[in-house]
Amino acid sequence: MTVDALRLSGIHKSFDGFKALTDAHFAARWGEVHALLGENGAGKSSLMNIAAGLYAPEQGELLVDDNPVRLGGPRDAAALHIGMVHQHFKLVRPFTVAENILLGHPLAQAEGSHRRRMAQLEEQIRARAAELGFAIDPRARIDRLSIAEQQRVEILKVLLAGARILILDEPTAVLTDQEAERLLATVHALSRQGAAVALVTHKMSDVKTWADRVTVMRGGRTVATVDPKATPIEELVRLTVGQSVAASQAATTPAAGGAPLLTVRGLRLHANGRQALDGVDLTLHAGQIYGLAGVGGNGQGELAEALMGMADGLEGTVLLTGEAAPVQGRLPHFAAIPADRYGLALAGGLSVVENFGIGQVQAGRYGPAWRLDRTRMAADTREAVQAFDVQGVRHLNQKAALLSGGNAQKLVLAREFGRTPHLVLAHSPSRGLDVRAGAEVHARLRAARDAGAAVLLISEDLDEVLALADRVGVMARGRIVAEFDQPADRQAVGQAMVNHD
Incomplete structure (x- = not known):
């Protein structure tokens, strides 16, 4: 029997009287990339924030490795090797890359001088960044990095903290084609090494290329879980928005422009x-x-x-x-x-x-x-x-x-x-x-x-x-x-x- 790394069942969650999640379900297995699709406001981030310990569900069950758990916060999730890369960054802007990563890293509790720990961490950052194809200076301040570079720091922070259940919320949104392909290839390789990956994305090409399964949410509910390789893009779009949406196409005749x-x-x-x-x-x-x-x-x-x-x-x-x-x-x-x-x-x-x-x-x-x-x-x-x-x-x-x-x-x-x-x-x-x-x-x-x-x-x-x-x-x-x-x-x-x- 296949063991689920992460399972959320019958999840309900409200904010200020608004029902963000109603009987929502999601499960990611060890060794797979499981994509999560849905319109903005469909409840995807709310559901994943529950898995990451940021929100507590009003109803429903959360299981890790098929064992029921109750998370009191992100530290509890991290202790279970759950890490989430948020679409909107959770970085301390005046801190350096290394200082931000240290906040959630095991070296923060290690013995030895701060200088020695930082030197060890900077070496780890350089090595992992090179593996991912990221050009990141561990000593650079966050507020001096571009949006794309800050996204890379978030990804490094979670991986270096030891997460084996990775929740990635739009990880390729600010990356170029080459960077996105390299990142997703790395994420795919991590899954094949035994990690479980929940990939929140709006890019159908990413889902078709890299996901083993895809769950679709709409209006705070789970609509379907399907095999993306056996499901046409048009059907995925229909499941996501409830109707067909014409893809953005380049103009047949580019505008010449005026003055x-x-x-x-x-x-x-x-x-x-x-x-x-x-x-x-x-x-x-x-x-x-x-x-x-x-x-x-x-x-x-x-x-x-x-x-x-x-x-x-x-x-x-x-x-x-x-x-x-x-x-x-x-x-x-x-x-x-x-x-x-x-x-x-x-x-x-x-x-x-x-x-x-x-x-x-x-x-x-x-x-x-x-x-x-x-x-x-x-x-x-x-x-x-x-x-x-x-x-x-x-x-x-x-x-x-x-x-x-x-x-x-x-x-x-x-x-x-x-x-x-x-x-x-x-x-x-x-x-x-x-x-x-x-x-x-x-x-x-x-x-x-x-x-x-x-x-x-x-x-x-x-x-x-x-x-x-x-x-x-x-x-x-x-x-x-x-x-x-x-x-x-x-x-x-x-x-x-x-x-x-």
């Missing part, structure tokens, strides 16, 4: 002890999506922050419709969708209505800041929540932090597209989103382009860039090293991403 709306010349930025931007030249045209591809950590995040007016010490020239624009402060008629939606786009401790309304406060739509028309703000928010299908909003005064990742992204889109933008910056806009939510984001970007906006799409998902962009650029070592007209050759773009001076 230049934003021109950047010689943009330079020295940050975190390195030359983050090294002479970026970029032109965005009205009515065109410019897709910027590249391996994470090559200046994409700094470029996005520079265009959002958040970079100090920025040098270079920025022209807006042919006239000089300030390199500090936010550009006018500018919609920004940053990669770190909770850190840069939303204030999790504020309400849904406050997060939405702030986008129009400066414009004066709700009157002076000291006497806001909160009735009008609430009406606008309610209308936007409905128009953008933001799920999980039980009342407008609930904290934005209670929204799932995909619905938080929809709230950002509702706010940023509440006005008609002339310029749009979208950095990894569909990261961690399900098929339907990702398609909706892509439709919004195309609609903005068709309305005449200039759109800059920055993404480490090459499929997303090639599907949306009218023109493709590649960023490496802080500058744009290659540009391609559509239809671009995928192999040529990939080579430009990894082969550069």
Whole structure:
């Protein structure tokens, strides 16, 4: 008889009266990769957070190695060799890579000097990072790493803590094709060595290639568990969203674009002890999506922050419709969708209505800041929540932090597209989103382009860039090293991403 490494049966969980999980089931066996699919807000993360000891179920049973267990917290889960890599990172930003990993590592309780323990840990980090194909400096501070690099640290932290039941929540969302394939190959190899892997993902190709089984959730319930290799992608999509969803396709005729709306010349930025931007030249045209591809950590995040007016010490020239624009402060008629939606786009401790309304406060739509028309703000928010299908909003005064990742992204889109933008910056806009939510984001970007906006799409998902962009650029070592007209050759773009001076 096959032994289940991890089994959750009949799980119920509510938050503030909202039923997030209703009779949910999931089981992962030793020696397998078991994928978990579902729309944003379907309950996947809630279910896995119960397995990781972060939440306690109201009903149901949790078994590890076929033995019933009760988890009092993440430490109990870690003692049972359960480790979870969260989609939204659980890292201490002012700490170094090694200091973060030490927090959950056995060396934290070992005897000997702190310096000696850190030296041992740094050696382990370098060795495991090399095995995974990650370029990680153990002494680098977390707040000086890109989103992609922080994701790699989370993966290293769990593996080095000794986890044999691995829960990975969107682990490849910020990795390039090559990095994702290498990571999943490593995860697959770990499963074949006896580990159990629960893989939460929205990438059907990952499920088809790497998963042994897949469980689908919808509306807090388990819908089905099937063999992904024997199940067509169309059927997996139908199970996930309850209906067919057209995949995002590249435009048959790329938009030529109109007049230049934003021109950047010689943009330079020295940050975190390195030359983050090294002479970026970029032109965005009205009515065109410019897709910027590249391996994470090559200046994409700094470029996005520079265009959002958040970079100090920025040098270079920025022209807006042919006239000089300030390199500090936010550009006018500018919609920004940053990669770190909770850190840069939303204030999790504020309400849904406050997060939405702030986008129009400066414009004066709700009157002076000291006497806001909160009735009008609430009406606008309610209308936007409905128009953008933001799920999980039980009342407008609930904290934005209670929204799932995909619905938080929809709230950002509702706010940023509440006005008609002339310029749009979208950095990894569909990261961690399900098929339907990702398609909706892509439709919004195309609609903005068709309305005449200039759109800059920055993404480490090459499929997303090639599907949306009218023109493709590649960023490496802080500058744009290659540009391609559509239809671009995928192999040529990939080579430009990894082969550069």
